Amino acid sequence: MKLQPIATNFTLKDHVYDRLRAAILEMNIYDEDADLRLDERSLAEQLQVSRTPLREALTRLEQDGFIEIRARKGVFVVRKTLDEILEMIVAWAALESMAARLAAEAASEAQIKALRKHAAKHSESSAAADLSEYSEANIRFHQMILEMSGCGLLASMAEGLFVHMHAVRRRAMAEGDRASRSVVDHMGIIEALEARDADLAERLVRDHTMRLHTHVRRAWTALEGIQGTGEAAG
Amino acid sequence: MKLQPIATNFTLKDHVYDRLRAAILEMNIYDEDADLRLDERSLAEQLQVSRTPLREALTRLEQDGFIEIRARKGVFVVRKTLDEILEMIVAWAALESMAARLAAEAASEAQIKALRKHAAKHSESSAAADLSEYSEANIRFHQMILEMSGCGLLASMAEGLFVHMHAVRRRAMAEGDRASRSVVDHMGIIEALEARDADLAERLVRDHTMRLHTHVRRAWTALEGIQGTGEAAG
């Protein structure tokens, strides 16, 4: 008989990390009256675990930049400042543009074909229709390029930045008809990849992402803070 | 009178993290007979702290990719594979080339002048003379570019990659007269920055770093592992 090994890797620390991370991402941390305070003992009770594994999870979350632990003060979910968000977009542009360069050189024809197929499903007409759905497709598009680079590190680093911006992306997508523009940009990127033009692919991806940078900087500057992300599709 | 606030942030967790990190970086982890095993209780005893803060430090180190914690098996310092090192170089190139682009656009004249001054101190003649010293200057050169980008995130992400490669860099520097070539590359980069040519600066930095990538791939492929980093200057 054949048996799969019992998963023995599951530790409370990891479970707790996942739960908390998901919960934090779900929070509307930019609401004015959001409760950014976390209480170790309370969390431990809710999760039904002791503080030890909980604290180890919190340590990870802190390093990820999701929370800040202030000794004898409390644990707080961090609000990214506008500057920090802009820097994340820059770093993201750096990583993904390099990924595009590599993809243009190394991606298989099948991968590029799959990318075009994916993009085709979400053409201009439908983009504006359902922003929520398009937002998902948009994320997938970028993930595919990261994957096509063949460099897992680029992908994982970009992913780490991505999660910090999911609220940002939702919001920005709804502003200034960016979705339609996005579709056009994507097509250009695909064509550059098909042409195996690494320089062009890199530039297009960088410009595409930096347009988000410019948009966010212009649109949100002078706002005291980012408030009410509110579902973009709503 | 003026007084600096007492540093109250110093927690054992952070101290332990620093110590362990330094100790790991100091290790010759690629020695065949290196002891990659860490023992929680032993470490706690050596550091004179309990296991609790120690484990929190280990959690951080694990996420940083320095160690691997296997439940009921042990804590192990991880050896980076050649592929992982190559991917780190790629990511590094992505970040620093973007930094160069930004620096060309935003750096002050004073900063660029300082960069040239720094590079001048380590001209070709001296480069080959004392590799160890030049290696330090080389690191500083790259850090300066990261700083000149004005994007702290780029700098910190690159720094995170850097520390994983300090042994790699030392070794590669000594091979194939790379130090001299490095000096030439640096001068070209400086000139591009002085000319405020963002495209050129980006390309030169990327090419410079990717030359390291090519070198490492060629020189170390087919080696079963990286062995004996041995001081490059020796």
Added chain:
DNA sequence: CTGTGGTCTATGGTATACCACATGTCGAGG
């Protein structure tokens, strides 16, 4: 000699108790 199963020990995982500091409260003293 061999292999099978029990047992012993090392190790990370978890729970819990206690500590030190930060902060809010309240009352004495002015």
Added chain:
DNA sequence: CCTCGACATGTGGTATACCATAGACCACAG
């Protein structure tokens, strides 16, 4: 009424005890 300090309480920080499993070791049956 205001000030200031003692005290109560809440919070994260640390130490320690105990648990469950992995793996080595050993005794014994064949």
